[in-house]
Amino acid sequence: MNSRIATDIGNIIGDKNIIVPNTDNNDFTIDRRQKRQSFPALIASPDNTADLSKLLTYCYKNKFRVVPQGGNTGLVGGTLAASNEIIISTRRLNKIRAIHKLDYSMIVESGCILADVQAQANRNDRFFPVSLGAEGSCTIGGIISTNAGGINVLRYGNTRQNIHGIEVVLADGTIIHSLNRLGKDNTGYDLKQLFIGAEGTLGIVSAAALKLSPAPLSTVSVLCGFSRIEQSLELLELAQLYSSNQLTSFELISSVAMDNTLKHTPSISRVIPACSWYALCQFSTSSPVIDVSSLAENFLETAADKQLIKDAVLSRSISQENGLWKIREALVTAQRLEGESIKHDIAVPISKVPELVRTVDREVKKIMPSIRPYPFGHLGDGNIHYNFSQPTDMDAITFRAKESAIHNVVYNIVDKLDGTISAEHGIGTDKKALLAQYKSTADLDLMRAIRRVFDPHSQLQVGKLV
Ligand code: 2HG
Ligand code: ZN
Numbered sequence: 001m002n003s004r005i006a007t008d009i010g011n012i013i014g015d016k017n018i019i020v021p022n023t024d025n026n027d028f029t030i031d032r033r034q035k036r037q038s039f040p041a042l043i044a045s046p047d048n049t050a051d052l053s054k055l056l057t058y059c060y061k062n063k064f065r066v067v068p069q070g071g072n073t074g075l076v077g078g079t080l081a082a083s084n085e086i087i088i089s090t091r092r093l094n095k096i097r098a099i100h101k102l103d104y105s106m107i108v109e110s111g112c113i114l115a116d117v118q119a120q121a122n123r124n125d126r127f128f129p130v131s132l133g134a135e136g137s138c139t140i141g142g143i144i145s146t147n148a149g150g151i152n153v154l155r156y157g158n159t160r161q162n163i164h165g166i167e168v169v170l171a172d173g174t175i176i177h178s179l180n181r182l183g184k185d186n187t188g189y190d191l192k193q194l195f196i197g198a199e200g201t202l203g204i205v206s207a208a209a210l211k212l213s214p215a216p217l218s219t220v221s222v223l224c225g226f227s228r229i230e231q232s233l234e235l236l237e238l239a240q241l242y243s244s245n246q247l248t249s250f251e252l253i254s255s256v257a258m259d260n261t262l263k264h265t266p267s268i269s270r271v272i273p274a275c276s277w278y279a280l281c282q283f284s285t286s287s288p289v290i291d292v293s294s295l296a297e298n299f300l301e302t303a304a305d306k307q308l309i310k311d312a313v314l315s316r317s318i319s320q321e322n323g324l325w326k327i328r329e330a331l332v333t334a335q336r337l338e339g340e341s342i343k344h345d346i347a348v349p350i351s352k353v354p355e356l357v358r359t360v361d362r363e364v365k366k367i368m369p370s371i372r373p374y375p376f377g378h379l380g381d382g383n384i385h386y387n388f389s390q391p392t393d394m395d396a397i398t399f400r401a402k403e404s405a406i407h408n409v410v411y412n413i414v415d416k417l418d419g420t421i422s423a424e425h426g427i428g429t430d431k432k433a434l435l436a437q438y439k440s441t442a443d444l445d446l447m448r449a450i451r452r453v454f455d456p457h458s459q460l461q462v463g464k465l466v
Pocket of ligand 1: 387
């Protein structure tokens with residue numbers, strides 16, 4: 001990028017808000033999986049919507065390619081930019097504009113960190129339920145653009161279900177003001193839905209009106225161990241039945257994931273004897289008249305009577321509960337410490353999870369007998385992270401050489417089971433070719449046509465999604 005362009009952009013958004021990237025800017029240039037590094041021509045961080053709009057107008061007139069970036073926590077290559085592209089970072093768009101407590105809504109800018117937003121909602125006796133491992137660094141714009149899921153989807157839905165309105169800047173700089181905080185608005189096409197999950201291909205979200213829920217008054221979590229994956233379905237059904245609609249999460253952890261987490265995380269110790277599988281679930285309520293502990297106790301007693309579980313523990317304090325969830329959080333990092341991994345964020349109808357687990361395990365081992373399956377995930381949503389770790393006796397290059405063969409086996413099984421190749425992490429660059437394989441031509445044509453309307457010069461997220 002020549003210095004005139006940097007000067008122009010500096011004049012538009014302020015010199016202090018531009019960075020010419022070098023090796024000190026790893027936060028913007030290396031992805032969360034630390035798999036790749038890529039240097040953009042420039043990193044521009046406007047600190048208000050009007051400047052973002054002027055910047056996009058400038059890029060539009062000059063046909064510059066643009067990559068929007070939030071906390072750079074994506075897992076599929078959607079956040080990085082090439083040397084002929086400009087990263088527009090939303091990190092300085094980080095104001096909480098308003099809290100409308102009685103409207104159960106909060107207006108925040110897209111660069112706000114998810115954990116800060118959750119905390120602010122809590123301070124106001126409200127709850128923003130989207131919760132995921134990267135919440136300490138991912139941004140509101142990032143979760144909107146990827147329609148992020150996480151551990152509370154079972155009860156509260158994906159990000160999409162927790163958004164009332166958005167403000168978004170289009171490729172040509174036009175600002176779409178749609179920050180309404182209405183639970184109902186039936187005035188034609190619900191345009192905000194197009195931008196949610198669009199991975200930045202249709203515009204850059206600058207702010208959002210979040211939908212808040214009543215703050216939970218009490219929560220209790222249960223970790224139970226069981227022997228056969230089929231039992232997870234009966235346990236989920238029972239947990240739903242006994243929770244009286246208070247079941248927030250139902251997560252699956254394999255013995256490999258549990259053992260590996262204990263091995264790599266000295267601060268976590270084993271809380272129940274070793275089992276083949278574990279379910280970690282949370283019951284929570286905002287009602288002062290519901291006792292979630294007794295709901296959970298009844299659930300466990302019935303599960304034990306039916307011989308569905310081998311052992312279980314129920315949290316008796318917030319710190320015990322946090323301790324249980326620390327296992328779930330740590331298992332992702334613990335996998336990284338075992339070497340290279342091949343990840344999946346597939347989903348199938350819940351009833352087909354056992355078949356998915358058994359078939360994937362069997363078929364992938366035919367390709368690589370010493371591969372180490374590392375399954376875990378959001379069983380309550382049918383969304384399993386069927387990950388694999390590098391065999392202990394194999395080098396990383398040999399392992400990676402089989403990556404696409406392994407993906408093919410997994411995705412073909414998912415497809416046969418009426419599932420999806422991505423329930424959470426999105427498409428980015430990593431799954432673009434796959435999307436073309438698994439979506440119908442009619443779907444893809446419509447997606448491309450929509451993209452052309454919003455981005456006629458092909459400047460936003462080129463080479464990503466579709
Ligand atoms: C999770 O559920 C995330 O923890 C990350 O979606 C999963 O890194 C992964 O494989
Ligand atoms: Zn996940």
